[in-house]
Amino acid sequence: MALLEVKDLKTSFFTAAGEVKAVNGVSFSLDRHKVLGIVGESGSGKSVTAYSIMQILDANGRIVGGSIKLDGQELVGAGEKVMKTVRGNKISIIFQDPMTSLNPTYTIGHQLIEAITLHTDRDKKQAWDRAVELLKLVNVNEPEKRMKQYPFELSGGMRQRVMIAMALSCEPDILIADEPTTALDVTIQAGILELMKSLQDQLGMAIIMITHDLGVVAQLCDEIIVMYAGSICERGTAEDIFYDPHHSYTKGLLKSIPTVDMDDKKLEPITGTPIDLLNMPKGCPFAPRCDDAMHICINQTCDYVQINEHHYSACWMNVKEMMEEQKGGASNE
C-alpha cells in the first residue's frame, strides 16, 4: 500500500467572482523513501494541492471532491481532531519564506523546544538536547549558540535550515517542501537541497518537493508531476519527464528553458498568456496555448494515456499517435 494515495482531488475557492477550481481532479500516490516533485507555472495549483493534503486552506477554500488516504486512513472529511495528529506528527510542511513560520519574538531554541514537546513525549531537558541534535543534523554551525538567537539574527539559508529542523522535530513520514529554496542564492540552495536528500536517506521519509524550477526537480526527484491549471497533465519518473515527455505542455516547458549546451539555439517559448481559472476551456486546459491543438482538444478533456508502467499523459496528441501506431501495425501484418 502506498503511504499517500490521492484520488481525484478537487479543491475550490469560493470568491465574489465565482468558484475558482484551483485543483481539479488530481490523482497520485507516494511511496516511502521517495521524492516526488510537483512542477508547473504560477497558479497551476501546486501549493493548493499541498495545503489540501494538510487541510490548511484559506477560509474560502474547500475540498469539494476526491479522497486523500494516508496509510490507508481517509483524511477527507476526517475532521480537525484527526488532522491535528496528522499535521506535525505524520506530515510536515516547510514554506518558501521561513519568516512566515518562525516567530520573530522568540528564540530559535524556544520554538524548537515547543515543537518537540508538543509532538513527542520528551520533557524540557530532553527537548533541548533533541533541538541541538536537530540543528546539528541540518548542519547549523554552533547549535548551542543558535538556540539562544532570534530568527532575524540568522542568514536566509540558516533560517531555512532551522525550518527544516522544526519540520523534522516530529519525525514525520512525509515532508512537504513548498518552494523551500526559491528565495535563496544558488550556492545556498544547493546546500539545502543536498541536506534534504541526505536527511531523506538517513530518516527514510518521503518528500513532496514543490517548485517551478526544473533544475531542482531534475536533481532531487524520483518521480515528477507536471501541473497545469489545476490538473496533472503528465506524471512519470524524472527520466520519463525529461527524456521522453509526452504532453504538449511538458514538451513546451522543456523547450522554453535554457540548458547547458544549447549555445545559440533560440528558446521556444510557450505562446499566449497563463490560464484564467475563472474562464476555463471546455476541453484540455492547455488547448488555448497549444501549438498542436486539434478540434477535439478544445471540446473534450483527454483521459490519461499510459505510456509505460509509471508514465501517464493526458494529451490528445498521444491518443492520436497511439491510434496511428496501431493502424500502422495492423496494415503491416
Place this chain on the structure above:
Amino acid sequence: MSEERETILRVEHLKEYFDISTGFFSSKPLKAVDDVSFEIKKGETLGLVGESGCGKTTVGRTILHLYQPTGGKVFFEGKEVKTKEDLLELRRKATMVFQDPYSSLNPRMTVSDIIGEPLDIHKMYKDKKERQERILELMGHVGLNSEHAARYAHEFSGGQRQRIGIARALALNPSFIVCDEPVSALDVSIQAQVINMFDELQDKLGLTYLFIAHDLLVVKHISDRIAVMYLGKMVELAGADEIYHHPLHPYTKSLISAVPVPDPKIARANKRIALSGDIPSPLNAPSGCPFRTRCQYATEKCAESMPEFKEVASGHFVACHRTEEING
C-alpha cells in the same frame, strides 16, 4: 564576438560606498562596489552574476549615475562622463529595465502614458500625432497590441508588464540598457518570451546590454561574456562558454557547480564544490581577497593583499593570487 567592435562603455576603478551610521556621530562606509573595471563592446551583452547583495544592482545604477560614483571613471561612447551635459546625454542614451514588473510601473497610468512619459520629459515629438505614432511603434517592438494602449498597467500579467517597462526604456532610442533581473519574477514559459524579445531587439536596434540575473543558465544563454562579482569586487570575467566550462576563480567554480541543471543524469552526476560558512557582511569585508574566508586555497598572502584583476588568457580576467597553482 568580433575583435574590431568598438567599446561603448568603459569603467575604470569604479567605487560606490554608502555611509552607514553606526552610532550618533559615527558612520562606516559600506563598500557596495569596490574598484571594479571592465568594458562593454557595442552590440554585446555582458552578463553580471553573483550572490544577492554582492553589488550587481549598484554597479548598474552607478554606471548610469543614478548614484554618484564614490570613485573611478565611466567612459560612455569614448567620452568620460564629467559635466552636466555629459550626464544628460548619458541619461538619454543609457537606461535601465527593472526586476519587478509589478511595482516598477504606476498602476494608475495607461500603457500609452507610461511609455510616453520619457518622450514628454525630453520633448521628443512635434505634435500629438507624432507622439502617438512613436508610442505605437514602441509597443510594436515589444509585441504589445495597439488596443492595449488605453488600458491600465494593473490589468496586465507579469510578462506583459515587463514588455511595457521595456517599451518605456526604449522610448528615447537608447544604445545601452542595464537589465536588472528583468526575467527573474516571471514564470519560465513567459521568461522565454521576454528573453527572445531582448535578443530580437538587440539585433533590430543594435542595443548593448548589461544583463544582471541570478539564474546562471539564463545569463549564459543571453550573454556573450559573463562577469562574476563577490562582495563588491569583480573576481572573474570571460566569454560565456569559457566561464561556464573553464572557470578559474575558486568562487566561480563553486557557483557554477551549484547550478541546478535541468537534466537528471547531469544533475545527479554533478559534484558540487561546497562553500563553508556564510558570505561576510560588506561592512566587515575581509582584508585582501574578499573570498579568502571561504576559500579552500587561501594562504597568508590572500589576507595581505587584494589580488590584481588580471588577464590570464586572451579575454579571460581573474582576481586570485593562486590562479596558476589551482588550475595548474
